[in-house]
Structures are given as C-alpha cells and as structure tokens.
Amino acid sequence: SQQGEEDPQALSIQEGENATMNCSYKTSINNLQWYRQNSGRGLVHLILIRSNEREKHSGRLRVTLDTSKKSSSLLITASRAADTASYFCATAPLNDYKLSFGAGTTVTVRA
Amino acid sequence: NAGVTQTPKFQVLKTGQSMTLQCAQDMNHEYMSWYRQDPGMGLRLIHYSVGAGITDQGEVPNGYNVSRSTTEDFPLRLLSAAPSQTSVYFCASSYGGLNTEAFFGQGTRLTVV
Numbered sequence: 001s002q003q004g005e006e007d008p009q010a011l012s013i014q015e016g017e018n019a020t021m022n023c024s025y026k027t028s029i030n031n032l033q034w035y036r037q038n039s040g041r042g043l044v045h046l047i048l049i050r051s052n053e054r055e056k057h058s059g060r061l062r063v064t065l066d067t068s069k070k071s072s073s074l075l076i077t078a079s080r081a082a083d084t085a086s087y088f089c090a091t092a093p094l095n096d097y098k099l100s101f102g103a104g105t106t107v108t109v110r111a
Numbered sequence: 112n113a114g115v116t117q118t119p120k121f122q123v124l125k126t127g128q129s130m131t132l133q134c135a136q137d138m139n140h141e142y143m144s145w146y147r148q149d150p151g152m153g154l155r156l157i158h159y160s161v162g163a164g165i166t167d168q169g170e171v172p173n174g175y176n177v178s179r180s181t182t183e184d185f186p187l188r189l190l191s192a193a194p195s196q197t198s199v200y201f202c203a204s205s206y207g208g209l210n211t212e213a214f215f216g217q218g219t220r221l222t223v224v
Contacts, residue, residue: 031210042115042201042215043154050210088153090213097142097161097205098169099213101154 004032004089004102012108019076021105023089024069030092032065032072033099037086046074046087079109113137117202117216124192124223132187132219134202140214141207143185144169145177147198148218154201160185161207192223 004025013019023032031050035043049056049065049072056063062075076083086106090099118133136143144159146169156169160179174196176188185204189196199220203213 033212035213035215040218042217043203043213044215045212048210048212092210097207098144098156098159099203100156101146103151103153 004091004100006087006089006102006105008105009103010106010108012110013079014110015079015081017079019079019083019107019109021074021087021107023072023074023102025072025089025091025100026070028094029067030094030096032063033090033092034061034063034072034074035088035090035101037088037104039085043088076107079107081109081111083107084109115202115204115214115216117200117219119219120217121220122222124189124221126192126194126223128192130189130192132189132200132202132221134185134187134216135183136185136202136204136214137183138204138214139182140204141182142211143179143202143204144213145175145185145187146201146203147171147196148201149198157187157200189221194223197221197223 007022033048034046037043060077065072086104088104090101115136141162145157146154158177160166202216205211205213
C-alpha cells in the first residue's frame, strides 16, 4: 500500500504565482523526499528533509515537515512554465532504504 | 556521465511471452530498485537489491524476477507477460545509506497485448 498521498491531485496556476502541494503519510519515517517528473520522463530528485528537520529550502522550493501530523508541504514560488510537471512525495521508513511514493500532484503553469 | 540507463525504451509483447528489462548504473550505487507506474497510482515497488547477490521483494513482485550478479546491473524479467503488466517501468539506484536520494532511469514503456 502507498505510504504517501498528495493533495491536490491537480493544480493549475498562472506564471508567477506560487504553487503549494501537500503530502500525508501513515507511519514513522526517516526522511521525506520530493521528486519531479516531466511528461514521459524519469523522476528527478528535488529535496530531502530528515525527520528531525522542520523546514528546508532549495532555490524557489520550500519544504516543511510536521512529523506530529505526519504531513509535508512543497511550495514552489514564482512559478514558471518549466515547472509544469508531476510532483511526488516519497517516504523512507525508519531504518529502511525502500521509498514509498504517493500518486502525485500534476501542476500546470499557464503563461 | 550516464547515470541510470534503461533499455529498451518501448516494448510490445504478446501475452505469454517473456522478456528482460535492462538496467545499468555507473555510479557504484549499492541499492537498486524497480518500480512500475500506472495512471493515478504513483510508483509501486516491484523488487529491490541492497547489493550484489542480494535481492528482495517489494510491494508488487508477482510475475517478475530479478537477479543482481554485479553492482552495475539489475535486470527485471517478466516470466510470462500478462495485459495487467502493461505499465511504465522505472529503475532507480542510490548510495544505499539512509537519507540518500534516488536516481531514476528514463523508463521503459511496456505494452502487453
């Protein structure tokens, strides 16, 4: 069964706006990761946040993690057309390498 | 810098045929895994390996077989293809320690008719 679930399933925004998507998971984790997938391509790692971290930044990306609520959010600021993609959260359970992926959020950035 | 290479990119099989999806990585990663991606279902783990000679089952292993004779290669075998195995298959690798990112291949789109 899938560990993470993203919300919303789809998101359409105007270029320059911010995009926020959420991920909820069920069991304790070692870390949570976000990946991007452009249409017809493989997944690309964006950011990893450890269970003892609450917030992390990478360029225009901001990730938060709330282990008490078992949830994470990914914020993309000042979106661009190139940000159009599907975004997946993946969780690594305690003391395990296996990543469990959610179904993803499809983001469309309109010019 | 090739990263994770999957072949073929596209394949059509008839029901009952067998085939091997190839995956190779040149990053000396210990951990390798195979996922399948179906619409609306995200990625589901089929099999994984924590090093040469060691493999284990993931979430959806039935109908698939793997082996890991070298660090670089992790082939996925479909024993007797079924239409339910129509999917996009991704191979991934990572250093294998905790808190490491996964590197993905470009995928193999498989259709079983």
